[in-house]
Amino acid sequence: MATDIQQLTQTASQVRRDILRMVHACQSGHPGGSLGCADFLVALYFEIMHHDPKFNMDGKGEDLFFLSNGHISPVFYSVLARSGYFDVKELATFRKLNSRLQGHPTTHEHLPGVRMASGSLGQGLSVAIGAALSKKLNNDTSLVFSLHGDGEIQEGQIWEAAMYAPHNKVDNLIATIDVNGQQIDGSTEQVLSLGNLRAKWEAFGWEVLEMSGNDMADVIRVLHLAKAKAFKGKPILILMQTEMGNGVDFMMHSHKWHGIAPNDEQLTNALGQLAETLGDY
Amino acid sequence: MKKYTYTEKKDTRSGFGAGLLEAGKKNKEVVALCADLTGSLKMDAFQKEFPERFFQVGIAEANMIGMAAGLTIGGKIPFTGTFANFSTGRVYDQIRQSVAYSDKNVKICASHAGLTLGEDGATHQILEDIGMMKMLPGMTVINPCDYNQTKAATIAIAEHEGPVYLRFGRPTVPVFTDPDQKFEIGKAWMVNEGTDVSIFATGHLVWKAIEAGEKLAEMGIKAEIINIHTIKPLDVQAILTSVTRTGCVVSAEEHNRLGGLGDSIAQVLAQHLPAPQEYVAVDDSFGESGTPDQLMEKYGLNSEAIVKAVQKVIARKQARG
Numbered sequence: 001m002a003t004d005i006q007q008l009t010q011t012a013s014q015v016r017r018d019i020l021r022m023v024h025a026c027q028s029g030h031p032g033g034s035l036g037c038a039d040f041l042v043a044l045y046f047e048i049m050h051h052d053p054k055f056n057m058d059g060k061g062e063d064l065f066f067l068s069n070g071h072i073s074p075v076f077y078s079v080l081a082r083s084g085y086f087d088v089k090e091l092a093t094f095r096k097l098n099s100r101l102q103g104h105p106t107t108h109e110h111l112p113g114v115r116m117a118s119g120s121l122g123q124g125l126s127v128a129i130g131a132a133l134s135k136k137l138n139n140d141t142s143l144v145f146s147l148h149g150d151g152e153i154q155e156g157q158i159w160e161a162a163m164y165a166p167h168n169k170v171d172n173l174i175a176t177i178d179v180n181g182q183q184i185d186g187s188t189e190q191v192l193s194l195g196n197l198r199a200k201w202e203a204f205g206w207e208v209l210e211m212s213g214n215d216m217a218d219v220i221r222v223l224h225l226a227k228a229k230a231f232k233g234k235p236i237l238i239l240m241q242t243e244m245g246n247g248v249d250f251m252m253h254s255h256k257w258h259g260i261a262p263n264d265e266q267l268t269n270a271l272g273q274l275a276e277t278l279g280d281y
Numbered sequence: 282m283k284k285y286t287y288t289e290k291k292d293t294r295s296g297f298g299a300g301l302l303e304a305g306k307k308n309k310e311v312v313a314l315c316a317d318l319t320g321s322l323k324m325d326a327f328q329k330e331f332p333e334r335f336f337q338v339g340i341a342e343a344n345m346i347g348m349a350a351g352l353t354i355g356g357k358i359p360f361t362g363t364f365a366n367f368s369t370g371r372v373y374d375q376i377r378q379s380v381a382y383s384d385k386n387v388k389i390c391a392s393h394a395g396l397t398l399g400e401d402g403a404t405h406q407i408l409e410d411i412g413m414m415k416m417l418p419g420m421t422v423i424n425p426c427d428y429n430q431t432k433a434a435t436i437a438i439a440e441h442e443g444p445v446y447l448r449f450g451r452p453t454v455p456v457f458t459d460p461d462q463k464f465e466i467g468k469a470w471m472v473n474e475g476t477d478v479s480i481f482a483t484g485h486l487v488w489k490a491i492e493a494g495e496k497l498a499e500m501g502i503k504a505e506i507i508n509i510h511t512i513k514p515l516d517v518q519a520i521l522t523s524v525t526r527t528g529c530v531v532s533a534e535e536h537n538r539l540g541g542l543g544d545s546i547a548q549v550l551a552q553h554l555p556a557p558q559e560y561v562a563v564d565d566s567f568g569e570s571g572t573p574d575q576l577m578e579k580y581g582l583n584s585e586a587i588v589k590a591v592q593k594v595i596a597r598k599q600a601r602g
Binding site (some may be wrong): 047056058059060066078106107108115116117118119120122123124125126127128129130131133134135137138140157160161164165168254 | 312333334336338339341343344345347348350351352353354355357360374375377378379382383384403472542
């Protein structure tokens with residue numbers, strides 16, 4: 001079956017609308033990174049991963065996804081809801097009291113689709129490795145995916161995990177870093193430069209791929225390539241170039257929209273740039 | 282008064298190693314992870330028997346805790362092993378988010394807890410771990426007292442659903458509990474009944490309390506000795522039943538006075554049954570290098586210290602009338 005890039009792009013447009021409306025409704029949350037990763041998550045959940053929205057924590061026989069940079073929860077929640085894990089109407093409860101859609105993802109409120117709490121950065125790669133090893137012990141040949149922010153890899157635990165996975169040939173793992181070059185206090189170059197990421201991860205022993213994260217055709221192409229490279233003795237790392245705030249002109253090219261919500265006027269402006277393709281929640 | 286004797290001394294960490302091997306034989310979902318301390322944790326028997334279920338993570342404790350959390354997805358029951366200091370303080374946030382808040386069935390097994398680590402000194406002698414772990418919602422905290430109890434506890438936690446912190450130690454100590462005991466999480470063990478004072482002891486201090494009880498008996502004091510191996514969930518009923526009878530309390534633990542078993546008991550008493558309490562615990566300080574016995578004496582954690590605390594608390598009870 002040929003991939004319908006146009007349809008995936010349309011889904012991503014709806015997900016971007018969801019992100020903006022969720023963040024606007026509670027006047028908090030992280031729209032910038034969420035918008036930048038919309039295409040990637042739509043590709044994963046609507047095309048790449050074999051997964052079952054009738055959620056089961058153990059996920060045996062399913063591909064698993066772990067969001068390590070938990071602050072981009074709006075895009076995660078929208079994609080989970082749009083792919084059938086829970087009713088899209090529940091997106092309206094994001095960050096509100098008694099909601100299953102906590103500010104950062106958690107298993108604690110039993111939201112289908114979430115297998116691990118994240119928010120405190122740097123922990124997801126270790127968890128993904130553990131889940132990948134569990135699959136190997138279970139003779140389960142499905143894959144484990146994870147997503148990390150580029151600022152997040154300043155955390156030391158990431159490099160502990162980066163060392164572990166190649167040494168132990170965890171080759172059923174595809175980790176992606178969202179390289180948007182931005183973090184809270186400024187650009188990653190200003191705050192703590194990441195250096196040559198390809199060279200660093202290759203030196204640790206990973207198979208490294210690069211992807212244009214806001215070009216749906218390239219996202220699909222590289223994710224298929226990554227799957228083809230699985231089970232060949234090395235863990236796979238995708239460096240995904242994205243634009244923070246992608247899809248909304250005034251949110252791009254800046255770290256300003258990392259963690260602030262649009263006002264009414266800004267929301268109207270932003271929604272005017274994004275087609276409502278699946279119906280707003 | 283029941284008389285306790287022993288024929289041999291063994292380290293509680295070896296009880297863990299034996300229990301882990303048995304748990305691994307009983308359930309193929311049991312897996313183990315270690316951060317470059319396999320021999321010290323006595324995990325070598327498990328590693329040898331089940332090499333495919335043993336994960337050597339290197340000196341990378343944060344990664345170990347995260348991996349353990351991930352391994353639960355798919356049904357594994359991971360036991361992590363390193364020293365108590367590196368099992369808790371070093372990885373508190375990983376345990377908090379990836380294990381406790383994520384409701385993961387991880388067993389955090391910690392050796393070389395407390396002063397009895399000995400000569401390595403304060404960098405390795407954690408005295409705050411019980412406090413840190415008991416504050417985490419949903420975490421079970423267990424500190425067994427001898428080889429047999431540690432082995433039984435290790436087997437029991439494999440069958441318990443939910444995160445557990447299991448704390449044990451390095452030195453050889455008397456083996457005096459039943460080798461065939463069934464370990465019940467959260468159920469205090471009545472070591473000796475008495476009417477004058479309740480001594481609630483955990484870990485290595487249980488044997489010290491038994492020794493103290495014999496000295497007290499010679500002085501005409503009938504001490505009730507209760508082993509609180511599970512600090513959380515605490516056996517509140519056992520504590521209240523005992524203190525209703527005795528009217529005063531000594532808590533004994535190889536831990537900081539702040540945040541340990543004594544504090545948990547004090548909270549129960551303050552809410553339900555106010556009574557005088559004395560703490561046998563480290564008085565808010567770090568440890569130092571020395572032999573285990575030297576350190577336990579210097580920091581007031583031996584049977585003489587328990588006897589003195591009993592005399593003091595009984596005097597306080599009598600002064601209240």
